[in-house]
Amino acid sequence: MCAAFWSPSWDLPRFPPLLKPQFQSTIAHSRIIELAHLISENTSTIENALVAHKLPTPSFDPAVSVTFPADITVARDIVLDATQELHDLLIPPMNLIQRKASYNKLACMKAISRYSIQNCLDVGETKTYAELATACGLSERPLKHLLRHAMTMRIFAEPRKGVVAHTAVSQLMRNHDCKAWLELGTEDLWPSSVKLVDALGKWPDSEEPNHTGWNIAHNAPEPLYERLAADPKMAARMGASMSATITNNPAFDPVHLQRSFDWEALGSSLVVDVGGSHGTVAISLAEKYKNLRLISQDLVSTIDSAAPVPGDVADRVQLMTHDFFTPQPVEAEAYLFRQVFHNHSDKYAALILKALIPPLKRGVRILVQDACLPDPGTIPGWREIDIRDMDLLVKTSFNAWERDADEWRELFAKADSRFEFVRITQPQGSALALIEARWTGEA
Numbered sequence: 522m523c524a525a526f527w528s529p530s531w532d533l534p535r536f537p538p539l540l541k542p543q544f545q546s547t548i549a550h551s552r553i554i555e556l557a558h559l560i561s562e563n564t565s566t567i568e569n570a571l572v573a574h575k576l577p578t579p580s581f582d583p584a585v586s587v588t589f590p591a592d593i594t595v596a597r598d599i600v601l602d603a604t605q606e607l608h609d610l611l612i613p614p615m616n617l618i619q620r621k622a623s624y625n626k627l628a629c630m631k632a633i634s635r636y637s638i639q640n641c642l643d644v645g646e647t648k649t650y651a652e653l654a655t656a657c658g659l660s661e662r663p664l665k666h667l668l669r670h671a672m673t674m675r676i677f678a679e680p681r682k683g684v685v686a687h688t689a690v691s692q693l694m695r696n697h698d699c700k701a702w703l704e705l706g707t708e709d710l711w712p713s714s715v716k717l718v719d720a721l722g723k724w725p726d727s728e729e730p731n732h733t734g735w736n737i738a739h740n741a742p743e744p745l746y747e748r749l750a751a752d753p754k755m756a757a758r759m760g761a762s763m764s765a766t767i768t769n770n771p772a773f774d775p776v777h778l779q780r781s782f783d784w785e786a787l788g789s790s791l792v793v794d795v796g797g798s799h800g801t802v803a804i805s806l807a808e809k810y811k812n813l814r815l816i817s818q819d820l821v822s823t824i825d826s827a828a829p830v831p832g833d834v835a836d837r838v839q840l841m842t843h844d845f846f847t848p849q850p851v852e853a854e855a856y857l858f859r860q861v862f863h864n865h866s867d868k869y870a871a872l873i874l875k876a877l878i879p880p881l882k883r884g885v886r887i888l889v890q891d892a893c894l895p896d897p898g899t900i901p902g903w904r905e906i907d908i909r910d911m912d913l914l915v916k917t918s919f920n921a922w923e924r925d926a927d928e929w930r931e932l933f934a935k936a937d938s939r940f941e942f943v944r945i946t947q948p949q950g951s952a953l954a955l956i957e958a959r960w961t962g963e964a
């Protein structure tokens with residue numbers, strides 16, 4: 522990784538001790554005491570900040586909702602890593618393997634999704650297993666076994682024996698977009714993940730998008746994106762899933778995109794969000810930057826399943842159908858690609874960049890918000906898990922990999938030497954980096 526242009530703003534010095542425990546000490550108990558101190562000290566920091574911000578203490582009660590303030594990001598990172606490490610140190614290794622490899626967790630999630638169990642119970646309501654079974658159409662006994670397993674993940678609770686209630690987690694699964702994410706995960710992506718290794722064996726060095734676990738699992742000859750283009754229901758599910766992550770996972774909050782670039786300086790410029798799905802990001806930019814004009818482009822099936830642009834920004838945000846493998850029809854001052862390239866192997870990502878060239882004027886910005894793979898153990902561990910997960914997800918679904926800083930630079934160079942690589946930045950708390958390039962071709 523090239524440090525000169527890669528500038529994550531993590532508080533790096535505090536993390537290596539948490540991430541390399543086995544090399545830290547020869548005294549068996551000292552690491553666990555060290556972790557306990559870190560947890561205690563930083564949990565106090567979190568508690569004090571919550572009190573200062575007049576926020577409730579975190580709870581699984583569906584009535585309680587906490588948005589953690591940004592000033593405790595580092596303390597939370599430390600507590601989350603230290604608690605995980607302490608847990609993993611104290612559990613027998615075989616037990617650890619079995620828990621990390623628990624396919625049963627996903628079976629429970631799939632049952633909840635398939636039978637919409639979360640929607641058969643109102644928030645604040647309780648139902649017996651028999652009542653819930655009648656409401657969701659699953660027999661009482663399997664329902665009870667599946668839900669009691671789910672409860673070990675804090676999905677639903679049993680406040681009194683035989684009686685089921687929502688937790689904050691199961692309540693979130695009722696949200697339209699989160700429900701779509703759960704369906705996509707359990708019906709489309711989990712079976713694909715099971716076939717990832719088979720796909721790697723069958724097509725070891727392929728860059729073709731139809732050589733994936735998804736193709737094997739779903740017995741599909743075409744790339745997943747072709748299926749999405751032809752299947753409005755699936756496209757709607759994918760679009761809603763993207764929105765679920767943006768809206769509910771702070772590491773993907775559009776605010777990080779706002780912090781990564783000087784959008785104000787663009788004034789009333791036109792920005793095209795290429796592959797912008799339902800326009801969630803374009804809308805959030807328009808809401809924040811009152812002069813900015815945006816076009817969010819995506820496939821017909823995705824645009825057709827999008828909700829109308831909210832009235833307050835409708836005059837500055839347009840949803841447009843455009844296939845990004847075909848020449849870009851809109852001349853703009855900046856082009857945004859958010860989580861687009863990570864779905865494409867280098868061969869096809871370079872084609873997307875080439876198709877952008879026709880309307881480009883000298884100096885136009887190309888802004889890519891995507892993961893930039895860190896070296897192992899250089900960012901908080903609980904955040905690294907998300908990036909490594911996404912890395913395998915894009916391989917399973919699209920035959921692509923996430924890229925590190927050098928690979929991003931190489932991608933632009935491969936597409937056209939007139940793309941000048943500018944920099945990579947990553948705000949603290951963000952799962953995604955902003956990779957910036959500039960067009961240096963003719964004006």
Ligand SMILES: C[S@@+](CC[C@H](N)C(=O)[O-])C[C@H]1O[C@@H](n2cnc3c(N)ncnc32)[C@H](O)[C@@H]1O
Pocket residue numbers: 746749760763764767795796797798799802818819820823843844845846858859860861864
């Ligand atoms: C991972 S999603 C990212 C969506 C959005 N940029 C975001 O960050 O939420 C990738 C998007 O690319 C779109 N897409 C895939 N193939 C496309 C194509 N050939 N032309 C235009 N959009 C496409 C998908 O429909 C999807 O909305």
